[in-house]
Structures are given as C-alpha cells and as structure tokens.
Amino acid sequence: MTRVAIIGNSHVGAYLQAQAAIETAFPTVELSFFALPRHSFSSCSLDEDGVLSAQERPAGGLPDRIDLSKMDDILMVGQGFGREGLDRLVQDFDVLGLAPQGHTRSVSLPLVSEYTDFRVERYCRKLARFLREDPRCVVAPAPFPALDMPQWAREQVGWLDHPDAERLTALWLDAVIWHMSRLKYGLMAQPASLVAAPGRSPAAYARATALPEGQTPTAADFTHMNADYGFEHFSAYAQHWLGLAPQSRNTSPSKEHHNGLGPQ
Amino acid sequence: MTSPYQNLEERAFWRASVGRDDDAALAQLWSPKLALDRATPLMTAGSCFAQHLHRALLRGGWAVLQGEDMSTHLPNRLCHRYGYNLFSARYGNVYTARQFRQLVEHALSDGPPPTLIWERDNRYFDALRPAVEPEGLETPEQVRQARAEHMRALREVLEQAACIVLTLGLTECWIDRETGLALPTAPGTIAGRHDPDRVFLHNFTHAEVIEDLRATRDLLRAHGLQARFLLTVSPVPLVATASGGHVGPASCYSKSVLRAACGELCMTDGDFDYFPAYEIIATAIAGGPYFDEHGRQPTEKGVQLVLKAFGLALGDDAGAPLQEASPPLSSIASDEDTICEEILLEAFRK
Numbered sequence: 063m064t065r066v067a068i069i070g071n072s073h074v075g076a077y078l079q080a081q082a083a084i085e086t087a088f089p090t091v092e093l094s095f096f097a098l099p100r101h102s103f104s105s106c107s108l109d110e111d112g113v114l115s116a117q118e119r120p121a122g123g124l125p126d127r128i129d130l131s132k133m134d135d136i137l138m139v140g141q142g143f144g145r146e147g148l149d150r151l152v153q154d155f156d157v158l159g160l161a162p163q164g165h166t167r168s169v170s171l172p173l174v175s176e177y178t179d180f181r182v183e184r185y186c187r188k189l190a191r192f193l194r195e196d197p198r199c200v201v202a203p204a205p206f207p208a209l210d211m212p213q214w215a216r217e218q219v220g221w222l223d224h225p226d227a228e229r230l231t232a233l234w235l236d237a238v239i240w241h242m243s244r245l246k247y248g249l250m251a252q253p254a255s256l257v258a259a260p261g262r263s264p265a266a267y268a269r270a271t272a273l274p275e276g277q278t279p280t281a282a283d284f285t286h287m288n289a290d291y292g293f294e295h296f297s298a299y300a301q302h303w304l305g306l307a308p309q310s311r312n313t314s315p316s317k318e319h320h321n322g323l324g325p326q
Numbered sequence: 327m328t329s330p331y332q333n334l335e336e337r338a339f340w341r342a343s344v345g346r347d348d349d350a351a352l353a354q355l356w357s358p359k360l361a362l363d364r365a366t367p368l369m370t371a372g373s374c375f376a377q378h379l380h381r382a383l384l385r386g387g388w389a390v391l392q393g394e395d396m397s398t399h400l401p402n403r404l405c406h407r408y409g410y411n412l413f414s415a416r417y418g419n420v421y422t423a424r425q426f427r428q429l430v431e432h433a434l435s436d437g438p439p440p441t442l443i444w445e446r447d448n449r450y451f452d453a454l455r456p457a458v459e460p461e462g463l464e465t466p467e468q469v470r471q472a473r474a475e476h477m478r479a480l481r482e483v484l485e486q487a488a489c490i491v492l493t494l495g496l497t498e499c500w501i502d503r504e505t506g507l508a509l510p511t512a513p514g515t516i517a518g519r520h521d522p523d524r525v526f527l528h529n530f531t532h533a534e535v536i537e538d539l540r541a542t543r544d545l546l547r548a549h550g551l552q553a554r555f556l557l558t559v560s561p562v563p564l565v566a567t568a569s570g571g572h573v574g575p576a577s578c579y580s581k582s583v584l585r586a587a588c589g590e591l592c593m594t595d596g597d598f599d600y601f602p603a604y605e606i607i608a609t610a611i612a613g614g615p616y617f618d619e620h621g622r623q624p625t626e627k628g629v630q631l632v633l634k635a636f637g638l639a640l641g642d643d644a645g646a647p648l649q650e651a652s653p654p655l656s657s658i659a660s661d662e663d664t665i666c667e668e669i670l671l672e673a674f675r676k
Contacts, residue, residue: 150399151399154399158463158464158468158471158472159463159464166475166478167394168471168475170459170468170472172459172460172462173408173459176404176407177400177404180401180404
C-alpha cells in the first residue's frame with residue numbers, strides 16, 4: 063500500500079469527499095487527512111517523531127494529530143502562496159500598463175511584481191519551516207475560483223477578476239515556481255485540465271454544484287471545489303508524483319457523496 | 327560698567343552650553359518662532375537627511391502628513407524602494423530650493439504638470455524624481471500619468487500643511503536648458519544621457535536661494551495656503567561635486583550658502599524659522615559630530631538627538647513613547663489563507 067496524507071486547510075474537504083472514489087480507483091492507495099486548525103502553520107507543531115499535532119483542540123471533532131512518519135507521501139493542498147496579498151493592491155489601485163479600473167491612484171507593474179515576489183517568498187519560507195522541507199511532500203496551490211462565480215461573490219475572486227488576470231496570474235505563478243524550486247518540496251500547479259480560463263476553475267467543479275438540495279451557496283462554495291475536483295486533482299497527482307494510474311473511474315464522486323455513498 | 331553679555335542666558339556662552347547632550351542643553355538649542363505642537367500638520371521635504379527627519383518625527387508621534395501613503399499595503403522596504411512614505415509625498419529627494427519651488431509651482435498649477443522624461447533600456451523615468459521607479463515605466467505616457475497623480479496628491483498635502491519642514495541639501499544643480507527645470511540628479515546617473523547641449527550645471531548663490539524660498543512662500547499665499555517654513559540644512563556632505571573643485575570645499579560652500587540663506591530668512595521674515603539639525607549632527611554643539619565611519623551619514627544617535635532637541639524646545643515631553651512609523655507587516659497582510667472552517671467541518675462530518 064502507498065500511504066498518502068492529504069493535509070492543508072478547508073480545501074482538504076474536496077479530497078475527503080472523494081476518498082471512497084480515490085481508494086476505489088487507486089486500490090493500492092490508503093489516504094489519511096489532517097487540516098490545520100485556523101488554517102495557520104503556527105497552529106501545529108511537528109515533533110521529532112514526525113507527528114504533526116494541533117496546538118489546540120480543533121473544532122467539530124476534526125483530527126488533532128497525524129503521524130506523518132507512517133506516510134509514504136504527503137500532499138499539502140489549498141495553499142494560498144500569498145495570492146490574496148495581491149488583492150488589496152489590485153482592488154485599491156490601477157496598475158500602470160494594465161487595463162484601467164477607475165481608481166484614482168496607480169502603481170507600477172514592477173512594484174506589483176516585486177510585491178508578489180515578496181509575498182510568495184515569505185510564504186515559501188513559512189512552508190519550508192512547517193514540514194522542514196520534507197521531500198515526501200508535494201504542495202498544491204489553492205484551486206482557482208470557479209468560472210461561473212455570481213456577481214455577489216466576486217469579492218472573493220480579487221485580482222483573478224481583473225481584465226488582465228492572465229498576466230497577473232502568470233506573474234504570481236512564476237514567483238511560486240521560482241521560490242518553490244529552491245525548496246525540497248514538490249510543487250503541483252493546478253493541472254491544465256482543471257483550469258477553464260486564466261485564474262479560473264471549471265464551473266462544474268465548484269462546491270456550489272454539489273450542495274444538498276435547498277442549501278444556498280455562499281461565496282466560499284465557488285472558491286472551494288467538490289469531490290469531482292478532489293478526485294481529478296488527486297488522479298493527476300497520483301499519476302505524476304506516485305506513478306499510479308487510476309484503475310477505474312465509473313461514477314462522479316460528488317454524486318456518490320451527495321447521495322450518501324461517500325465516506326461515512 | 328556693564329557689558330551687553332552680562333545678563334545673557336547660559337546658551338549664549340560656548341563653554342557653558344556647547345558639547346552637552348543633556349535635556350537642558352538640548353532644549354536651549356532652538357527658540358521656535360513658529361507655534362508648533364504634536365497636532366500641527368507637518369509636511370517634510372528635502373534631501374536625504376529629510377528622510378531621517380520624516381521617520382523620526384513620525385516615530386515621535388508628530389502629525390506628519392503622508393500623501394500617497396502605501397504603509398498599509400506594502401512593507402517598509404518596498405515602500406521606500408519605490409519612493410513611498412519617505413517624505414510627505416512621493417517626490418523623491420528635493421535637494422535645492424529651486425527644485426522645491428518648481429515642485430510647488432507644478433502642484434498648484436491648474437494645467438498638466440510639465441514632464442521631463444528620461445529613457446534607459448527602453449524604460450522611461452520621470453526626470454524630476456527618477457529614483458521612485460527603480461525599473462522605470464513601460465511608456466512615456468505612464469510616466470505622465472504617474473506624475474499627474476503625484477501632483478494631485480502633493481496639492482492635497484500642501485493644502486493641509488501648517489508647517490513645511492524643508493531640509494536644504496545642495497546648491498549645485500543640473501538645469502535642463504530647454505525647459506529651465508531644475509533636476510534632482512544629472513542625466514546619465516540613474517537614467518537619461520548626459521548631453522552638455524541639453525543640461526548645464528548651476529551653483530546657486532545665497533541670493534538665489536533666498537529668492538526661491540520667498541517665491542515659494544508667495545506662491546502658497548497666492549493660493550490661500552498658510553503653511554510656514556521650518557528650514558534645516560542637511561549635514562550630509564556632497565557625495566561629489568561637478569564644480570571642478572575639491573568635494574570638501576565645494577561641500578562647505580554649499581552648506582555655508584544654505585545656512586546663511588536660512589539665517590537671513592529667519593532673521594528677516596516671520597514665515598521662516600531655522601532648526602539647527604545641521605549643527606547638532608555636524609558640529610560639537612551637542613557632543614557631536616555624529617557621523618558614521620565614512621564621515622557622511624548621520625548616526626542614529628545624532629538623528630535621535632535632533633528629534634529630542636526639536637521636542638524639548640517645543641516644551642514637549644521628551645519621554646513620550648515612540649510610535650510605530652507604520653503598522654507591522656503582520657497587520658498589513660496575513661499569510662494565512664482564507665478561513666472557511668464550515669466547509670471543512672462539513673466534509674469531516676459526512
């Protein structure tokens with residue numbers, strides 16, 4: 063068996079909901095999950111034996127520890143890489159050289175670029191300290207928000223809604239790739255098959271599509287993905303990083319989960 | 327028999343007052359003409375030394391105006407690299423009285439501000455503040471847009487300022503022949519190309535410095551603005567002279583002219599005061615000089631003494647706690663990802 067820990071923040075939910083489908087498609091894989099309380103690196107500590115423990119009791123019965131020493135591989139998902147740091151700059155200023163947005167003040171593109179680099183570099187430094195550059199660990203950025211995000215939820219999208227999102231996305235991603243290349247972790251950028259447009263995930267993968275009937279979606283349901291995404295993303299991870307191909311893919315994990323067939 | 331020196335205060339006598347950095351001695355260094363307190367809106371501008379003053383006044387809790395503020399968006403290092411929050415607006419170093427005069431003229435003018443653009447490696451720089459965009463901008467039009475925004479912000483600062491703390495640094499200045507604009511640096515230093523047919527060196531005289539400062543004041547008044555001036559002279563020597571002479575005497579000339587011009591204005595014009603920051607750093611009057619090992623940059627201790635003398639002379643509590651110049655970065659932008667606890671709880675619950 064290949065024991066894989068999926069750790070991270072609220073984005074772990076998509077993989078957790080796809081657990082049964084993943085373990086069916088990859089019968090040699092055994093999954094474990096852990097989410098950082100308050101999504102903060104500083105909320106956990108990794109001891110000398112490789113046990114990652116929450117410093118405080120997590121809410122709602124979430125696991126408070128995971129023994130990473132027993133894992134063959136670690137997939138750390140949902141990492142922001144300072145992406146939100148760009149939000150305020152782009153929300154508050156026009157960027158000279160990019161499409162004007164009607165702000166009274168502008169900042170230059172070199173400044174935006176240096177600031178992005180600063181935020182990503184600082185994020186990577188924290189990541190490096192967190193799991194001590196454990197080479198078993200592959201880090202995945204948080205998925206891009208879904209393509210069909212309604213207008214009222216757009217604030218969550220930040221600069222990804224900018225007319226020059228493609229250029230800004232490239233600028234941010236280049237910084238992520240550069241700084242992660244200096245760490246011993248792997249980096250798994252969002253696979254092209256799970257990207258609908260620059261900075262956007264396909265609408266079908268939004269968590270909003272898999273809500274129980276009658277439940278009104280919130281903005282977070284468009285920035286978080288469903289079990290189908292969790293399955294597809296893990297499949298891409300397994301193929302590239304574990305050298306495993308799925309042995310079956312018959313049903314939609316999100317439908318299974320929604321119909322009560324998911325992990326109980 | 328009486329002497330005119332007989333009943334003078336202690337500070338009038340060298341032996342009694344010079345070489346001391348205690349509070350009583352520092353408090354005597356300056357007798358303010360202007361009524362200032364911590365609520366007085368201050369605008370800072372000037373040469374490199376003005377950056378020290380700006381920072382020290384902010385930390386000291388003085389009401390320093392901050393146009394084009396980026397402290398809530400960027401870490402200090404990036405703010406400063408891009409010319410933000412070094413002075414009361416993003417004008418970069420203003421070394422000469424002429425530069426400041428033209429800056430105020432441009433800000434108060436109703437028309438589009440004159441723009442002089444330099445080029446380097448297909449990038450474009452505002453020649454009147456070439457260091458604020460270290461990588462330059464993509465097009466000349468972007469330079470013009472950024473300058474227009476800067477002028478709007480500067481005008482707002484001028485409108486609010488009750489006192490302009492202006493630190494004069496140089497008398498040597500490069501002038502663009504075609505436009506007559508005073509440049510902060512020679513073309514070819516940061517960007518542009520030195521062409522003797524396009525620029526010439528001018529070394530301002532005492533009379534010119536006074537004329538420029540008075541003209542600036544007159545311009546403010548013509549626009550109904552009431553700011554008065556607190557002048558200082560930067561103690562930082564010239565880094566180089568283009569006068570043909572030795573940098574040492576050239577530096578002494580510059581500082582002497584500026585100091586004399588400040589002195590004359592202070593004596594003859596109620597809108598101008600002079601604060602002896604130069605003397606505190608560069609001479610022995612407060613136990614100095616306070617320069618680093620290269621003899622050029624003021625030490626932190628010297629800068630702190632300047633601020634202390636400033637506050638003490640104004641009757642301020644020198645022991646008042648220092649305030650942060652800008653919020654710590656942790657409050658500017660957190661690295662923690664957006665929290666969606668509910669989603670996670672729900673996933674684990676199922």
